[in-house]
Amino acid sequence: MCNFAHDDRQPRYGFLVDAPEIRALIDATTRLRHTIRDDAARVEALRPAFAALLAADGWLPDSCAQADETSRMGGGIGQYALYRAEDGSLCLFSLVVPVGASTPVHDHLAWGLVGIYRGRQDETVYRRLDDGKDPTRAQLEVAKRQQLGRGEFYTLLPPADDIHYVSTISDTASVSIHLLANDTACVWRHRFEPATGVVTPFRSGYANAPCPPDADGAR
Ligand SMILES: [Fe+2]
Numbered sequence: 542m543c544n545f546a547h548d549d550r551q552p553r554y555g556f557l558v559d560a561p562e563i564r565a566l567i568d569a570t571t572r573l574r575h576t577i578r579d580d581a582a583r584v585e586a587l588r589p590a591f592a593a594l595l596a597a598d599g600w601l602p603d604s605c606a607q608a609d610e611t612s613r614m615g616g617g618i619g620q621y622a623l624y625r626a627e628d629g630s631l632c633l634f635s636l637v638v639p640v641g642a643s644t645p646v647h648d649h650l651a652w653g654l655v656g657i658y659r660g661r662q663d664e665t666v667y668r669r670l671d672d673g674k675d676p677t678r679a680q681l682e683v684a685k686r687q688q689l690g691r692g693e694f695y696t697l698l699p700p701a702d703d704i705h706y707v708s709t710i711s712d713t714a715s716v717s718i719h720l721l722a723n724d725t726a727c728v729w730r731h732r733f734e735p736a737t738g739v740v741t742p743f744r745s746g747y748a749n750a751p752c753p754p755d756a757d758g759a760r
Contacts, residue, residue, distance in 0.1 A: 656694025
């Protein structure tokens with residue numbers, strides 16, 4: 542499932558963790574993609590199914606809820622694919638942020654829903670002040686901060702509120718669940734340094750599944 546990063550016997554797409562609770566959310570997402578064209582309306586319609594996954598116990602393997610010392614994000618942050626559409630149109634993953642650790646400031650580049658399954662996180666969201674034409678620079682200011690605990694979640698509708706970082710503020714690692722309309726860990730996203738304005742290309746990678754080899758050839 543989540544602890545065999547380079548085992549060729551492990552599936553790379555589809556249900557990497559096959560649980561009825563995960564299938565219910567993916568089925569609901571697939572259904573609503575066909576019936577609701579508007580992204581904002583669709584993520585609203587997905588709220589009950591996403592809340593149900595966050596409220597359910599027992600479906601997340603321990604191996605998908607552990608730190609990853611090889612993380613490209615640093616800080617032992619683990620990102621584990623639970624479901625990946627082979628066409629890159631949807632993924633579900635867990636993100637494990639150890640006690641006191643913070644993610645880089647990053648974007649997502651896809652609509653979706655993000656919620657807390659274990660622990661507690663502090664989220665800082667940035668707004669962009671420049672026009673985004675220079676891919677190497679970004680002028681950011683803090684737009685909002687919020688704290689989230691188990692069962693609380695937010696929607697993503699880029700470009701609004703798409704740039705953020707999260708820190709674990711509980712005394713145990715936080716585990717958040719992400720449903721996003723891309724193959725998030727394998728697409729080239731952006732990492733931001735708000736103090737200097739520097740933007741760098743960023744591909745986080747999954748701990749338990751490789752990215753397609755056409756990018757940098759690594760996992
Ligand atoms: Fe994020």
